[in-house]
Amino acid sequence: MRLNPIAIALLLATAPNVDASVQSSTQVAVIAEQSKVAVRPEDLPEPVKSTLAGSYSEWKVTSAYLVTRDDNSQYYEINIKRTEETSTINLDKYGKKID
Structure with a gap:
């Protein structure tokens, strides 16, 4: 326009x-x-790694971030890749998927 x-x-x-x-x-x-800080995949909490190893076992983590919201709640934003397909998932510290 x-x-x-x-x-x-x-x-x-x-x-x-x-x-x-x-x-x-x-x-x-x-x-x-x-409010977004890079985290090495190997430094993710064990529950998050367990979720990734289970539900996302065919995917490779390409990057991960600890995101802090305005209300001080936190979650992990994880970028994953499988062959040519990429996706982003958000998990809390217990490995539970969040929106």
Whole structure:
């Protein structure tokens, strides 16, 4: 979608705080990314490794992250691969799948 330059000028003239709201959105995205820490697959908790060895035994872990939500709850985001197929699963510290 292409906006008319005159419409853009009018929008900017009537909404001088547009730039400030864009900066706030960017800042929130950066904070969200900081709550994701890389974890080596061998350092995952034993219940998580057990789930991977059972239900996902045909898959190889390509990367894993410990994600902390705003409410301080945590889960493991695990990227897995089988032949050319890739997937991401989220498991809590007990190895239970979560959304």
